[in-house]
Amino acid sequence: MFGYVTPLKQELKIKDFNRFRSYYCGLCFHIKKDFGNIPRMTLNYDMTFLALLLDGLSLDEVEFDLKRCAPHPTSKKPVIINNKPLSYAAAMNVALVYYKILDDVQDDHTLYSRVQLLTLSPYKKKFDKSIIELNKLISIKLKDLSDLENNLSFSSIDEICHPFSEIVANILKCYPHKLIDDSKELRDNLYNLGYTLGKWIYLIDALDDLKANMEKKKFNPINFLYNDKNLSYIELKENIKERIEFTILNCSYNCVEYLSKLPIHRNIDLLNNTLELGMMDKYINVLNNTNENKRSDFKNESTRNIRN
Numbered sequence: 001m002f003g004y005v006t007p008l009k010q011e012l013k014i015k016d017f018n019r020f021r022s023y024y025c026g027l028c029f030h031i032k033k034d035f036g037n038i039p040r041m042t043l044n045y046d047m048t049f050l051a052l053l054l055d056g057l058s059l060d061e062v063e064f065d066l067k068r069c070a071p072h073p074t075s076k077k078p079v080i081i082n083n084k085p086l087s088y089a090a091a092m093n094v095a096l097v098y099y100k101i102l103d104d105v106q107d108d109h110t111l112y113s114r115v116q117l118l119t120l121s122p123y124k125k126k127f128d129k130s131i132i133e134l135n136k137l138i139s140i141k142l143k144d145l146s147d148l149e150n151n152l153s154f155s156s157i158d159e160i161c162h163p164f165s166e167i168v169a170n171i172l173k174c175y176p177h178k179l180i181d182d183s184k185e186l187r188d189n190l191y192n193l194g195y196t197l198g199k200w201i202y203l204i205d206a207l208d209d210l211k212a213n214m215e216k217k218k219f220n221p222i223n224f225l226y227n228d229k230n231l232s233y234i235e236l237k238e239n240i241k242e243r244i245e246f247t248i249l250n251c252s253y254n255c256v257e258y259l260s261k262l263p264i265h266r267n268i269d270l271l272n273n274t275l276e277l278g279m280m281d282k283y284i285n286v287l288n289n290t291n292e293n294k295r296s297d298f299k300n301e302s303t304r305n306i307r308n
Contacts, residue, residue: 012273026051026081027051028043030089035126052267053271065078065079066078165202193255211233222240252280
């Protein structure tokens with residue numbers, strides 16, 4: 001369920017595209033610095049958006065450095081360094097993957113999940129003390145989500161989206177450093193933005209996976225809730241389009257509204273592009289089965305699906 005929250009590249013100015021890459025590469029380097037090389041495989045775009053947003057509210061100045069990396073060994077690229085929002089995004093990136101794998105091991109006991117868990121387990125001790133309680137919440141909410149999906153004990157889209165929405169909401173709200181005009185109102189707006197964004201991510205991922213899940217007879221919340229007549233994928237997609245589209249577009253609209261209430265002092269063009277254009281473009285591509293999520297123009301992403 002990672003990798004959907006990206007800007008629409010075609011509508012970005014060159015300076016904004018380069019700035020996005022500086023944050024994206026900066027996230028990769030912060031994961032390496034704080035956790036090591038192996039966790040860099042979990043790098044994803046959604047946490048880049050998190051860093052862009054929180055740095056837009058940060059009191060600190062942005063530092064750049066020119067660095068080489070394995071995918072680009074011949075030239076140095078501008079990378080953001082020593083950045084608190086990126087360090088936080090790096091920790092959340094690793095935490096989400098780690099606790100999801102832990103939940104998978106407890107659910108399915110597969111060898112693959114166990115190997116993944118063993119690979120990431122040594123890095124758990126590197127989490128900063130400031131996010132220990134948040135990590136506990138992530139673990140609990142992922143378990144709640146797993147229980148709902150495994151037991152089919154939900155009756156609405158809002159109910160099944162709630163655990164993951166809560167995760168994204170609290171990741172934004174509980175940022176452990178001071179922000180511009182920090183207040184309960186600011187933190188509540190961050191919570192609301194995160195909750196709505198989390199709901200959108202869960203839904204777009206479910207829609208993206210709908211066809212494959214139906215073909216393989218695997219769980220999908222959209223199929224479970226709306227396919228009581230055992231329709232084919234094409235029939236079901238046509239049947240649910242208006243309902244799903246209303247919810248997804250409403251999420252996008254609300255994200256933009258909550259963003260407008262925040263005192264963003266940098267990255268605003270990138271943030272608006274992502275929420276107004278990127279999310280819409282992603283939905284259209286998913287709906288038309290042309291989603292390029294795993295082959296994006298923003299290269300070198302290791303995507304992870306938090307639901308499957």
